[in-house]
Amino acid sequence: MKIDRCYCFQKRFADLKTVAEETGAATVQDVQQHVEFGKNCRLCHPYVRRMLRTGQTSFERIIREEDEPRTCTSAE
Numbered sequence: 001m002k003i004d005r006c007y008c009f010q011k012r013f014a015d016l017k018t019v020a021e022e023t024g025a026a027t028v029q030d031v032q033q034h035v036e037f038g039k040n041c042r043l044c045h046p047y048v049r050r051m052l053r054t055g056q057t058s059f060e061r062i063i064r065e066e067d068e069p070r071t072c073t074s075a076e
């Protein structure tokens with residue numbers, strides 16, 4: 001199963017990436033200023049951090065907080 005969205009808010013990572021590119025948002029919190037997502041279980045946060053870091057928008061494996069800690073992005 002591919003993981004390609006915030007399931008709680010049904011927001012695709014590809015769409016969040018577009019928002020980040022258009023607005024210059026560099027952190028999960030920055031993107032949340034423009035799109036409603038990631039405010040329930042928050043399991044999508046490490047995926048969005050990896051997306052912001054690498055540009056990847058679809059993931060094959062589980063990414064946990066410890067796999068993609070907040071310190072990975074210099075702006076957080």
Ligand code: FES
Pocket residue numbers: 005006007008009037038039040041042043044045
């Ligand atoms: S999957 Fe994003 S808040 Fe639950």
